[in-house]
Amino acid sequence: MISLESVTKLYHQPLLSLVFEAQSVHRQYHQTDTVQLCTLSNIKSGRCPEDCKYCPQSARYPTEVETYPLLPLDEVIDQAREAKKHGATRFCMGAAWRNAPDGEEFDRVIQMVEAVAGMGMEACVTMGMLRPEQAHRLAKAGLTAYNHNLDTSESFYPEIITTRTYRDRLETIQYVAEAGIQVCCGGIVGMGETDRDRIDLLYTLANLTPQPESVPINALSAVKGTPFGDLEAIDPLVIVRMVATARVLMPKAIVRLSAGRDRLSTSDQALCFLAGANSIFSSEKLLTTANPDWQEDSIMFEKLGVKPKDLV
Template identity: 90%
Template sequence: MISLESVTKIYHQSLLSLIFEAQSVHRQHHQTDTVQMCTLSNIKSGRCPEDCKYCPQSARYPTGVESYPLLPLEEVINQAQEAKQHGATRFCMGAAWRNAPDGEEFDRVLQMVEAVAGMGMEACVTMGMLRPDQAQRLAQAGLTAYNHNLDTSESFYPEIITTRTYRDRLETIQHVSAAGIQVCCGGIVGMGETDSDRIELLHTLANLTPQPESVPINALSPVKGTPFGDLAPIDPLVLVRMVATARILMPKAVVRLSAGRDRLSVSDQALCFLAGANSIFSSEKLLTTANPDWQDDAEMFNQLGIAAKELSR
């Protein structure tokens, strides 16, 4: 058990010492100068009954986001093939559901997972709360990871979402883990939370058993129409601090620099990589919000001397 006091101490040390410690840990467990490229596809958009205040896909907010049902299998396969050609080794599929559905739609998601895994790529899905039997079926289809973020601290959570509890989230994570699927679980900064909330989130993540294999660190992308549409962008150094603390606490995890990257300079991102981030999402959109495109990322990798992680043979 990692104590809240020790997480607080790590998080609050001087930024330069924190980055140095994180980079030292990173070098012990990961290839340096190598970053995994992932692509996130919005396989079913909008009309979600949840009230997450940051999310443009909630049916409760007038955001103008395009709504569409689950995409045809062929279209998702084409997207995955294009992502692979651009150097992505992980293909993530997001569907705006409160709970994973049953029947034909779930069967189609299983086919998508099988197709992506069949290309030799890592397959990841996020589609709300899961039952144990659904997690087992996803595992059998070859799913690498299931994404289910905690978003923020347990204390701040009711300020963000009222339509489900923190306990609901933790239960889904347990079902995923029990099925032998990797857990992809992180959070979002810039939603009005305090440093204490960020520390509490990292403390919860670090004490999951087993620790998550994948930890996305997102910066809020404010979308007009949502309750958080007018929030000011977070200071990029908060992201660096989050990445570095996550790296020290979860040395073996892949720390993913996720949403909000379109507002970060190359220098900001370089600091995040130095602090232990070793994955990005590369594609023109992240579900519904802007993201740097393939060309931007190729130029940044070239500038920083970073290699894209290759598919495992």
């Protein structure tokens, strides 16, 4: 058990000392100068009944997000092939559901997972809360990881979402782990939370059993029409501090620089990589929000001398 006191002390270190510690840990567990490329596909968009204040896909908010039902299998396979061609080794599929459905739609997601895994790529899915039997079916289909973010601290969570509880999130994470699927679980900064909330989130993540194999650090992408549409962008150094603390607390995890990367300079991202981030989402969009494209990332990698990570 990692204590809250030790997480607090770690997080509040002088930033340069924290980044140095994080880089030292990173080099013990990971290849240096390599970053995994992932692609995230929005396989079902909008009309979600949840009220997450950051999300343009909620049916409750007047956003201009495109809405469509679950994509045909062939279209998703084409997207995965394209992603692999650009160097992505992980293909993530996101569907805006409160709960993973049963029946034909779930069967189609299973087929998508089998197809992506069959291409030799890591397959990841995020589609809301799961039941144990659904998690086992996904595991059998070859799913590498299931993404289910905690978003923030347990105490701040009701300020963001009222349609489900923190306990609901932790329950699905437990089902995923018990099915033998890797847990992909992180959070979002820039929603009006405090340092204490960020520390509590990292403390909770670090004490999950087992620890998440994948930890996405997202910065809020403020979308007009959502309750958080007018919030100012977070200071990039907060993201660096989150990445570095996550790296020290969860040394074996892949720490993913996720949403909000379009507002980070190459120098900001370099500092995040130095702090232990070793994965990015490289595709034109992250579900519904802007993201650097393949070409921009290729130029950045060349400047930094970073190579895309191959699957081991």
